[in-house]
Each structure stands twice: as C-alpha cells, then as structure tokens.
Amino acid sequence: MKQRKPEMMRGAKANVPVATSAMAYGSVLGVLAAQKGLSWLDMMFMNTAVFAGAAQFVMVDMWSTHMPIFEMSLAVLVINLRYLLIGASLDPLFSGRGLLHKVGMMHLVADENWAVTMSEQRTGTATTWFLFGGGVFLYLAWSSGTLIGLLGGGFITRPEDYALDFAFTAVFTALAVGLWRGKNDVLPWIVAGAAALLAHKFLPGKWYIVAGGLAGAISAMLGPGEIEEVEEVEDVPSH
Template identity: 90%
Template sequence: MKHRKPEMIRGARANVPVAASAMAYGSVLGVLAAQKGLNWLDMMYMNSAVFAGAAQFVMVDMWSNHMPIFEMTLAVLVINLRYLLIGASLDPLFSGRGLLHKMGMMHLVADENWAVTMSEQRNGSATTWFLFGGGVFLYLAWSSGTLIGLLGGGFITRPEEYALDFAFTAVFTALAVGLWRGKSDILPWVVAGAAALLAHKFLPGKWYIVAGGLAGAVSAMLSPCETDEVEEVEDVPSY
C-alpha cells in the first residue's frame, strides 16, 4: 500500500514521451470536433467515458445532427475489441487482484501506457499502480490536447498542413519499435500486418484492427517458444 504513490509517479514519468504525442494527436481530434460543432462538455464527457483515441476519432467522424447511435456504438465496440487482447496480456500483472481493482485500472489503459508497461514487465518491475499512474498522466495529456484543439479549432482549418494528422501514426510506430524483441516477433508481426491489410481491403469499417490483432495473437501462440528450444539444448548431456 505504501508503494502506491511512488509507483504511480514512476509510471507517469515513464509515459512522458508518449504523452507528448498523445497531446499532439489529441489536439487534432479537438480540431475535428470543433468543426463538427462539439462543445467542451461533449469533449470531456467523451474523454472520460470512452478514453480511446481511435474510437473517439471514429465517433467524431460519424457525429451529425441526426446521431447514428447504433452504428456509432457498434463501430466503437469493434475498434475496442482489441482491449480483450490487451487485457489478456496484462493477466500476469493483475494476478491475485480483485475485480474492482481490475476494472478501475483497465478503464485507464490505453495503447501507449500498455506498451510502456509491457516493456517494464519484461524487466520484472511493472506493477498495476505503475500502469495506473501512466494511465492518469495520459488521460490528462489527452484531455488537454483535445481541449486545446477544440478551443483553437476555428484557427486551424487544415491540420494536415502542420503534419498534425501524422502524430497518431508516429506514436504507434515508435511504440512498435520499442516492443520489438527480435526474430521471434517476425512471424506474428507479418501475419498481423497481412491480416489487417486483407481485412481493410475486403471488409467494411474498422474490422481490420480486430483481424490484425487476433491473427497476430494466434500466430504468436502457435509459434515455437525460444525458451523451450534453449531448454532442449541445455538438456543435451555434454561429454
């Protein structure tokens, strides 16, 4: 219990680089939201209730005077299905924790602090409060960025001229590089990319996100484990 605050601070500090990028592409969302007529209360409610960048971009894109509630809800659900995989990957971290603890933590899990926590977990020093601290910091950065973009949206009519539309792509490219572990990742990454491209070409909407995630996860589970190979080599007697 006494280590809760230090772990939250450590998690927040570890997420400073990705939080800066989150604020940048959050401002892009704010600009788009301003063009759709959302106010700051709408924006803050969306940030608090959803807190998922890709899903919020889709919601704003679908925003209109005649709100397509069912279609919007379905689209957000499809995009956020990847959190089933993210939650499964965090299962060792939540081992022995209660349901309320898990639910409270998972609401503030974003792709960025998940990736940072997974890297920390490989060093054996990740905790749920480390994850939570990063999530709180990301939420504040994201919300600040969206409000800045929303309030200044009338002054930026073409965000692509300032490369703000590339911030979303840039941060996930950087996260992917940080998660690379070596040759064992080649097959799952290639399979995930191929599945996402095929789904994007032949399926409507955002199903390519789920298709890529599931294909990569299944491929990783079916791939031979390097540690097993090492153990087999070590079991061979030496003469």
C-alpha cells in the same frame, strides 16, 4: 498506500515520452471536433467515458446533427476489440486482485501505457499501480491536447488546408502498419477491405467500418493460419 504513490509516480515518469506524442495527437482530434461543433464538455465526457484515441477519431468523424448512435457504438466496439487481447496479456499482473481493482485499472489502459508496462514487466518490476500511474498521466496529457485543439480549432476554418482532414486516414494507416504480422494477415486484410468496399457502395452511413472489421476478424479465425498452427502441433511426436 505508501507503495501506491511511488509506483504511480514511477509509472507517470516512464510514460512522459509517449504522453507528449499523445498530447500532439489529441490536439488534432480537438481541431477536427471543433469543426463538427463539439463543446468542451462533449470533449471531456468523451475523453472520460471512452479514452481510446482511434475510437474517438471514429466518433468525431461520424458526428452529425442526426447522431448515428447504433452505428457509432458498433464501430467503436469493433475498433476496441483489441483490448480483449491487451487485457489477457495483463492477466499475470492482475493475478490475485479483486474485480473492482481490475475494472478501475483497465479503464485507463491505453496502447501507450500498456506497452510501457509490458516492457517493465520483462524486468519483473511492473505493478498495477505503475500501470495506473501511466494511465492517469496519459489521460491528463490526452485531455489537455484535445482541449487545446478544440479551443484553438475555431480559428482554423479549413482544416484541409493543413492536411488535418487526413488525420483520420493517417491514424488508421499507422495502426494497420503496426498490427501487420506477416503472410497470415494477407487473407483477413483482403477480406476486410473487400467487405468494407462493398458495404460502402451498398449500405448508407458508416456501416463499412463494422462490416470490414467483422469480416476481417471472422476470416482470421477461420483462415489457413489457424489450420497451419494445428497441423504443426499434430506433427510434434508424442513422448
């Protein structure tokens, strides 16, 4: 216990810069949520149960009187598939830890405190409690931002006048730019875009999000990038 508190405090302090931007980002979500009629209890439940900014933007965008629960769940699942890779990258940090410890820590892993922890890991000073402390601080900052936006959103009757309705598009554009890895991504992105456009044209609701995500993922798994990597391995002479 003596080591947990200092590590959590160190993790929290290391995440101050990213938590500030998360609070601002969260306030935009809160404003959009206010336009959809979400209560502060709805917002806090979503923050606690989901705690994933991009996925929460999707949920708010899809929020309606007749809740599309199945579509919403699938869309959030596709968007959060990246946490499989994030979790895999943290495996050395969790080595020797029990299942409950891993589950409890991973729930508060976000892109921001993951990146800060991976940077700390390069110096060999990262711990799971450092990761957790950053996650707790981010959660508090994110929740504060969403509540500020939600409670103040009632005064903004036309969010489009302030370009807040563009936040959803801007968020995913920024995510896409950050995830771009080079020419091997060209084909999956084209396939994902084409599938999303076709689904938007022929399917009701938000199925285009799921269709685009699944098509892009399958294309990436089966595309030439994987073949090139195999060929490079086969070309290495044996010793």
